[in-house]
Amino acid sequence: MTDNIGNNNDNLNLDALFIGDKAENADLFKTTLIKLVNEHMGWRKNYMPQDEPLISEDEKTSESFKSTVNKMNAVLDELSVRLRTNSVPWHSPRYFGHMNSETLMPSILAYTYAMLWNGNNVAYESSPGTSQMEEEVGKDFAKLFNFNHGWGHIVADGSLANMEGLWYARNVKSLPLAMKEVKPELVEGKSDWELLNMSVDDIMDILNSQDDKTIDAIKAKSARGGVDLSKLGKWLVPQTKHYSWMKAADVVGIGLDQVVPVPVDDNYRLDVNELEKTINKLVAEKTPILGVVAVAGSTEEGAVDPVDKVVELRKKLMKQGTYFYLHVDAAYGAYARSLFLDEDGNFIPYDKLQEVHQKYGDFQENKEYISKDVYNAFKAISEAETVTVDPHKMGYVPYAAGGIAIRNITMRNIISYFATYVFDKRSKAPSMLGAYILEGSKAGATAAAVWTAHRVLPLNVSGYGKLIGRSIEAANRYYDFLNDLSFDINGQKIEVNPLTKPDFNMVDWTFNVKGNKDFAKMNSLNLAFYQEASFVKGPIYNNDFITSHTDFAKDGYGDSPEAYVKSLGFTHDDWENEKAVGILRACVLTPLLYDKDNFAEYAGKIKSAMAEKLSKILNQMK
Template sequence: MINEHPGAVAGADRHRIDACFLGPYGENDALLERLVVEFLRDHVYWRRNFHPEDPPAISTEASRHPDYLAFESRMRRELHQLSAALKKSVPFHSPRYLGHMVSDLLLPGLVAQILTLPYNPNNVSEDAAPVTVDMEVQVGLQLARMIGYRHDPAQPDCAFGHLTSGGTVANYQALRLALALKAFPVALRDAGVPDLELPEDDWCAFNLHPHAATALLDRYQSWLAAQSPAQRRHWRQRVQSARIEHLGLAGFLARHAELRVPLVLAPVTAHYSWSKGLKLLGLGRAHLQLLPERGMRLDTDALEAMLDRCRRDRQPVLMTVGVLGTTEYGTVDPIDRMLEVRERASTAGLGHSLHVDAAWGGYLATVLRNEDGSLRSRDEVAADYQAFPAAEVYSAIAALGDTDSVTIDPHKLGYLPFGTGAFLCRDHRVTALLAEEADYVFHGSAPKGYLERYRSLGQFIPEGSKSGANAAAVFVTHRVLPLDHRHFGQLTRQTILAAEAFHRRAMVFAGQMQACVAALVPFAADSNLVCLALNPRGNREVAEANAFVRSLHDEMRADPGQPLQLKQFFGSVTTLRPEALGAAEMQRILGALGLDAATLEGADDGDDRLLILRHTLMNPYLIDHENGISYIDRYFEYLQERISRLSASRGRAAAP
């Protein structure tokens, strides 16, 4: 039986959501077919009307030629085999899928991508994508508005964003930009540029606040523009030859002996892309310092202590990283307090960037935004939910607009096709430090207008060639569902309500199953991931608890060797680690489950952490009002049956 939870989506809003997806049962197949056929025909008409005086190059008789027919037959055979193979794919569309950060695709994005693919735009520049390059730049402004960055291109400090293959590449871009901005004032000093009020020494230049470094870059560009063409060329070449991008890290540091490789400070729950990024940029994994958590969020006292130590040791810091929706737990770091810590460190002479990895949780900001872009109060937001947002979560999301850069993945909580990650920076002027030149792609000096500047997008981004179809998918989706609480926020709201309903049902489940298993939601959900820790009743060993959870998960993971229909539900697992939780939190969870902490501390790799079930609650049909079905209830009924069978087997195995 479905219990209507507080703030449940009203009928009209549910029907609006119903038009957004193909549906778990393919209910909107006719709509999708009409749209695809309509725009495929439209594409064909475009081809025919490009130069109608040109005759058809493929004759009508060609389709009857044996070679043509053989090729068609071979193509159909391979496509049918592909279609058959794809039936083994993970059913992300189903409300029975509770695993990773993916769900069904929004129809406007899916159709926009399909519609655009035959045009094959390459978003490296407007020469190859005169339409979709502008769309990509507009997507950056749409996302900037959502998180609170300045998004008016007429303003000199307007934000800038672009799409990437995913959050990993967006995080690389954040590192690349932060390093360029950090080192540029040193290059100005090295080049001896006059009249700019440069910092007094290399240490001060390398440790400017990002706002001050951006202002210095702006003054330099204004000064350069006022010089004669010959002087402009001279000073541009002189500064470029002193930059870290020209010298390389080793050459730059050899030239400035007072400086050291800067650190990146991130929470222990940070995504592994940060380790990859430091290796890729040549900074080295040793310069990634992982900081402890407190209550599943970054410990800002530990962050401040580390920054104080760095200042005393004259160890520069490139950036601090906060996570808004960790990959494993969906938890939200205290971005507002991290900003306060950064300001104090910068005032003391240790300036550095603050980046937020919101690959998962970025779209949570939609529920905080009014239609005019203003911020809703916490009380307004909380009226829709039972517990969300915690005061700390609200403050963290509301503070995004004061950070230096953000990663967001539209292909996660944006319900869009893969290949649509996004990078945003607070002030677009800093992108001048990333610009490349390629005469065959980018022509002449960059125009002064914001949109014109970024039509040569490939100058500023890590990728070269990239699909404009992805940009079209995101742009159209954000136009159909604007990024505020009344539009896109209705989808985000559904995921949060589902997480709250899941948490409540987990508490009921724990009471029902207490005779055979200890069940615990180890920490309240900050977003829409809910974890569940389990331990067979009477067991004290972490290794045995892990084996028990692993057995449960074995029946809920994709197995290409079995028909999908044999799986009742799909789920995922993660681990709880003492270094992530802290000793006190780890002890609390182990104690509640009846586990002996000593069996964790002395365990080998794999059992030196606690395995738990992890549930991503994205699907908008987890509670099916149309048919009176709660897939959340059904999941716990399934789990109850599986645990009862496992417990019975365990009991028989233990019997003499």
């Protein structure tokens, strides 16, 4: 029965899987919710049915009982007031802001249902049902990246998954030094430089060939002991480095001093030429490269780094004796790999892609939404050692549900705190998962929510591909809309300048008064627009268009924004003086604006809302 669940999506209608912008599916949600709640209540009641209830009907009508219920309700009323007052209306197609959106109704239902059991996936024993589900979800992750001998698990969030990736990198890269100390014949004839440049697979092959006692002895002399951390070398991240990478380097003891930023290009993607230069310079100084991070879907631009070129570079460098660990931070973009996998999990050839997408209805229009660059980048993720994947982002699963996939399953032994054989025989999952991952206790309900989402929408073109397709198509519609957009506000012309054609589903843009040559003034205009289009200026529930804002500052982005700034008519000196360009940023997650007619309807509304805000701002700026 389970087997059928994962497939057979010919007739999928995604609109049935969300509550809806106007709560169109509220009745469906409530009916299913109550059905599930009843099933839980029946389960409670029928465990040892001979036992009498301990809470009597008499007690339930007592004064203290009633007053306690009143109190609970008063607190819940206050909760309701506060949430309805201070929440973001991301369910509406008028929301073009942060990474918030509708989540999958089946996931919300599954979470709620599983929460009634309150399983803790730290150990198999206390949560057999949801522990099995997490194991299955981990296999889904591995399959998503074509990791044929990999595994994966749920993590509280992407920052922690990144940290776990760095922890893996640190410990695995330190093993050869430990081998040299514990059993030198394993790495005989290798210099320290060579030891620090061994490939992960070679390291693991040697380790796995040893008996348990030797493995434990080598592990004890690895970086987990607190040794050799400073010998492992540099951790290279894209220049636009997300603060989570700084934090990860701090926490795992590698240190901020070892983090080396690599410039991004005009499309805000990691510049592989610069990466090669950086590596060559370090290698010339005999500084090892601990690892490189490539990002698949940056949080500010949705940029997809050329993972394929990083992998190519690694192959090239291996020949000259340099090896770096590769972690792909696909917290944001990972689920988009579903767009490239057929129902058997094979990566679809690029020249077949549009045809397949048409067959499955992943996009409404037959356009080349996916560039070859992005395609190649996603394809090459299969070569990374570890990948961050966040179900709570493009998986449309409620927070908090992050994840990680590990290409070589045997790597989990090098960070584990129990002997390898501590596995539950029925599920082949670790019986004490907490000893194999960064975290400890974790909600079984999260595993249930992700598992349910993956069973309703398999991670390929027939399932998640359709949902991600909707998001990308809506983003492209929004990009085209902005490209054609301009305003005439009481005689003042406002131009609209999108940043780049989106790699994915993030659309950035700026407004400028036509002819304005004052860069600072343009920045003020966009900041003011953001304030009008966010919680900053009064109750957000009354706001009819909402977006977000970010600064591309020289300190962080280097000069990569300069090309865009110049394209708007500003000069090198303007850029040098301001040192930042303020950007409006839309993360287009809504599952409803992929549709041409729906989009057209909202385009008019959004244009009016923007015009009204601009008018107000220009009046105030006078």
